[in-house]
Amino acid sequence: MPPTxxxxxxxxxxxxxxxxxxxxxxxxxxxxxxxDGVAVARGEGFRLEDIQTEVLIWHGEQDRNDPVEMAARPAxxxxxxxxxxxxxx
Numbered sequence: 001m002p003p004t005x006x007x008x009x010x011x012x013x014x015x016x017x018x019x020x021x022x023x024x025x026x027x028x029x030x031x032x033x034x035x036d037g038v039a040v041a042r043g044e045g046f047r048l049e050d051i052q053t054e055v056l057i058w059h060g061e062q063d064r065n066d067p068v069e070m071a072a073r074p075a076x077x078x079x080x081x082x083x084x085x086x087x088x089x
Contacts, residue, residue, distance in 0.1 A: 002062040 001009075008014055025033060061068050 004062060
């Protein structure tokens, strides 16, 4: 884990928020998360323009699993026709 992640995880509100998010994502089982992993491993994706809500992408420049270049691949607009915003941290 990059030192910046370790530092942020010292904050109780971040740890709590991540824990709540993980619990909610698995509340109905791990099937969807499993298929998400399969899609990533196979290289299957989705078109950003098919998402029916505004999209804001946060991507850490020190991410060891997914290079920041991966976040730059999606289309420049979402399904609402608005430009997506990408924030690298």
